[in-house]
Amino acid sequence: MKKEQMNISKATVDRLPLYFRALRLVQDEGMDIISSEELGRRLSITPEQIRKDLASFGQFGKKGVGYFVNELKRNVGTILGLDQHWNIAVVGIGHLGAALANYQNFSVLGFNMVALFDQDPAVIGTRVNHIKVEDIANLKEIAAERRIEIGVIAVPAPFAQGVADMLAEANVKGIWNFAPARIKIPESIAIVNEDLSVGLSNLSFYMARKI
Template identity: 75%
Template sequence: MAESKEKDARRASIISKATIDRLPLYFRTLRLAQDEGIDVISSEELGRRLGITPEQIRKDLASFGQFGKKGVGYYVNELKRNVGSILGLDHHWNIAVVGIGHLGAALANYQNFVTLGFRLVALFDQDPKVIGTVQNHVKVEDISDLPRIVRDRHVDIGIIAVPAAFAQDVADRLVAAGVKGIWNFAPIKMQVPNTMHIVNEDLSVGLSRLSYHITRM
């Protein structure tokens, strides 16, 4: 077991970030193909759906092992399962959302979390009017109880959906409570330990990029 993990770690260290970033796109496309009742899909068809060359798809997937059958293609269910395993989606991570405003409530009710294998186990806010309410069958707790609840419910991933002024404090609390990763929607750069995995999503940046391009149409 230890030897297998060591091999996986060595392999991961030489796989490019671009390849890793494409894996969720492959998983999503395979999930949609599965929903359409497609059993077998070629690298050409995957490439057409994703705007990626078939050669790049074959190269990406070959980084993780041998998938598909020459002259036939990829078995959708099998490849989806394998890509999901590579992404760690078979771990069924427990997640918590901090900040139950409009964005936080939308994230709490996002049904694809369940489809992807994530379990919403905790919600937090500091507003007395929000504490005690329920979103997606989960009660909103007082943020002062975050350390205890994160530990008791084995929260793996904390989602930050609070205003920028409060985001660093929330990140500090999540790190201290022992989460493995943070998904941050606050428009600031977080200061977290090097061992903490964090993904930042700034909606204003995406809109600004779109504005740039349509301005030049």
């Protein structure tokens, strides 16, 4: 597998998790080999696009045979960095934060939920998915102790920037932001914004045009 290039398109990167998920499913089905045609059929992506995406990262599969499922899944997982076993912390243990803390597929994907934080005295000290909720005032110290690399922001928008600043001071490598707010962070920190209202509004847009 060749070294990842910096000019890989966002569209290609966004499709990689789809490939990984599909490969997990076909692996569970007991398939050893899959063609780009079959993978494309399952994902509604053209075989040509799949081959082009994968070729951005190296040579996979055998012409006339297909892709060896276990091998391709392992390689795509490595490309996605899932073999790093990142340590995650969720900040804001309301309904959304608690749901994220209880999400079982994090561990399946190799992510380790190691800490939960909140500022509400009624929430601090409780447990979600067997993990004790800590006082956010202790975030920096706990982040160093537990080697937290990804911070998940699940707080109301007005508090998002403050939490982001605390995560940056705690030297996290990435932030997954669920708050409906754009936050400023150092360029050294990777960030993905998940605005649920945007996704729902997009769905409304397409539904309105089908009625």
